[in-house]
Amino acid sequence: MKCSYLRNILYDLWDILAHERRCPACEAVYVPCEKREGKSLFCPECSSLLPRREKGYCPGCGEPAAWPDLPLAPCLRCLARPPLWDALVFHGLFQGLLRRLLLRLKFNGHVTLARPLGLLLARHPDCAKLSVDCVIPVPLHRSRLARRGYNQALELAKPLAAALHLPCESRLLERIRATAPQTGENLALRQRNTRGAFSASSHVRGIRILLLDDIVTTGATMEAAANALLEAGAKGVSVAAVGRTARIGQSA
Numbered sequence: 001m002k003c004s005y006l007r008n009i010l011y012d013l014w015d016i017l018a019h020e021r022r023c024p025a026c027e028a029v030y031v032p033c034e035k036r037e038g039k040s041l042f043c044p045e046c047s048s049l050l051p052r053r054e055k056g057y058c059p060g061c062g063e064p065a066a067w068p069d070l071p072l073a074p075c076l077r078c079l080a081r082p083p084l085w086d087a088l089v090f091h092g093l094f095q096g097l098l099r100r101l102l103l104r105l106k107f108n109g110h111v112t113l114a115r116p117l118g119l120l121l122a123r124h125p126d127c128a129k130l131s132v133d134c135v136i137p138v139p140l141h142r143s144r145l146a147r148r149g150y151n152q153a154l155e156l157a158k159p160l161a162a163a164l165h166l167p168c169e170s171r172l173l174e175r176i177r178a179t180a181p182q183t184g185e186n187l188a189l190r191q192r193n194t195r196g197a198f199s200a201s202s203h204v205r206g207i208r209i210l211l212l213d214d215i216v217t218t219g220a221t222m223e224a225a226a227n228a229l230l231e232a233g234a235k236g237v238s239v240a241a242v243g244r245t246a247r248i249g250q251s252a
């Protein structure tokens, strides 16, 4: 009796040691729990701080509504001029822990965060509903790529594309003009800043693309990139981002 009790404790200990992980956000050691969509990506505490935005936003551009519980409804801007893309998916608002993680990924070289964040987005139920043939990350201009050393959108696109069983095609879209860092929510300024900034390969002709970025603010960058893809003959563009800016004054 005593022997089997001890054996069970040893098995439990082995189970914990064999399965424990370090949370990529807070570095705490935890035992991932099995969820419907796979093993948890962050510790329980960090997972609870990374909620998916399910309601209360514009399905066209992602602009948050005044209250998170409001049903999805197009904003005035999208009603007046529907976006170029067929669908938009994002995980959550660019605030709190998600904001800190995306900034660490983008500016502090924490490239290892790209995998859990890319998978977090891939687990959005709307990702499974997208009709797309490949994932294209929003490219950086080569001067910024040389300074940063990596493109955070590409690093997010790799695990996301693998999880969705799609190819990741980072060479089909190029940023041909360096744009000033974008701050604020001024759409007209952002549009002027990004217009003509992208060039797409003729190989996009006839294919449906999921355009991926780390953060979407006004959608001006996505719009310029989607426009280049559609002008080059893409059959359709959907867009996805891990975070969507919360309100005026926050930058991406």
Ligand SMILES: [Zn+2]
Pocket (backbone or CB within 6 Å): 023, 024, 025, 026, 027, 028, 042, 043, 044, 045, 046, 047
């Ligand atoms: Zn954690």
Ligand SMILES: [Zn+2]
Pocket (backbone or CB within 6 Å): 058, 059, 060, 061, 062, 063, 074, 075, 076, 077, 078, 079
């Ligand atoms: Zn909108």
